[in-house]
Every structure is written in C-alpha cells, then in structure tokens.
Amino acid sequence: MIKEWRHRRALQRVVPGDGRALKRFRWWQLPFRALFQLRLTGDDGRGTIYAVDVRHWQNQSSGDVKAHLYLDGRLHAVSKLPAVFPVPGGTVEVKMSGFGLKRCHYVTDEGHEFQLVPDPDSAEGLRARLDRAHPALSRTISLLSLCVLVAALAVLIPQLAEQLTKPEGIAQHTGTFTSPIDMPMWGNFAIGIATLAASTERALRLRHSHLLDGAAG
Helix, strand or coil: CHHHHHHHHHHHCCEECCCCECCCCCHHHCCCCEEEEEEEECCCCCEEEEEEEECHHHHHHHCCCEEEEEECCEEEEEEECCEEEEECCEEEEEEEECCEEEEEEEEECCCCEEECEECCCCHHHHHHHHHHHCHHHHHHHHHHHHHHHHHHHHHHHHHHHHHHCCCHHHHHHHCCCCCCCCCCHHHHHHHHHHHHHHHHHHHHCCCCCCCHHHHHC
C-alpha cells in the first residue's frame, strides 16, 4: 500500500520537458553527474533512446535534486527524486543515496527490472568498464568495499551505544555501556574516509544497503 502510494506520488511529480538538447558528458562532471541510457523498440519496430541525466552533487545540499529524462536527445520530462517516469512498456525509476544513485532501472509492466546502461564516460560507466575488462580485480574491489563497511559498522555501533547511555536520565534505567573499542580521533576520521570511499564505490555500481550504506551516510 505505502509503496503504491509513493509510486503514484512520484508519477505526479513528473513535468514535461522543454525539448532542449542533451549535452555530452564532460570529464570534469565525473564527481557530480550521472548519465544512463535505455534503448526501447516499439511495436512498429522503431527504436527510441531514453537518457536519464542527474546532476546530483551540484544541488544535493538543497534537497532539490532532479532527474531529467531525454527522448532521442531532447528533454522529455523532469522530476524531483525519487522519480518515476512513464515510458512505453513500463516506467524508469530513479533514486539517490547520500553517495550517488542507488537506483536507475527500467521496470516493465510485468514487474521485470533492468538497470539502465551508464554513459561510458561517466564514473558509473568507467566502473562498469573496469568490471568488463578486469572482472577479478572488480570483484576484489567490491569485496573490499563491503568489508570496509561491515568493519566500520562494527566499530560504530559500540561507540554509539556508549554515547547514548551516557546521559544520567538514560543511564539510571539502562545502565552505562562502555565500548570495548576506544578509537582516537584520527582513527575515527580514517574510518570515515574509508567508509565514504567504500559507499561511493558501491554507488557507482548502484548497490545500496539501508544497514551498511545508510549507516555510513
């Protein structure tokens, strides 16, 4: 019920585009732009190309991140995120995490899901190229990112529990918890940098876990 309500609300946020041309991806946009493509073939055999363009780091601080949907190179529709764009045979769903996109999928009317293809010059496209060219290295990087987040969570939870039970009003009911892990400031800073890198790497593959990536954010 809630999922359907959110889906309907997202559809209501879609507004028509003004037909402007899609600008090519530039190398300096790597940190703050995501660009994905979807090729669809109609019943008449004619092919169309949809593109989803999100400038996320550019305006994320204001909470006004928008997804732009282009049809054959022209701006077709715009929506705030999370976005749901109606397209032939289904919808294109776009969602963000604190580190980049966590979802950019074509969902058919039958419920099948397909991730859109990243532009080869984008950060997501470069990560996908690494996966194709060096699959073993790619899997190692992916596993390392996962391990970093699991380790960070194991360090964070005891320290957070200690801080939460310090106030006298809480301590008299629950007791005071003392974390077995006493990290210096530089250690927590290093963990923060590592988790940022790990979650960003996962976002480039559109991988997201509420527990791991959500805690890191």
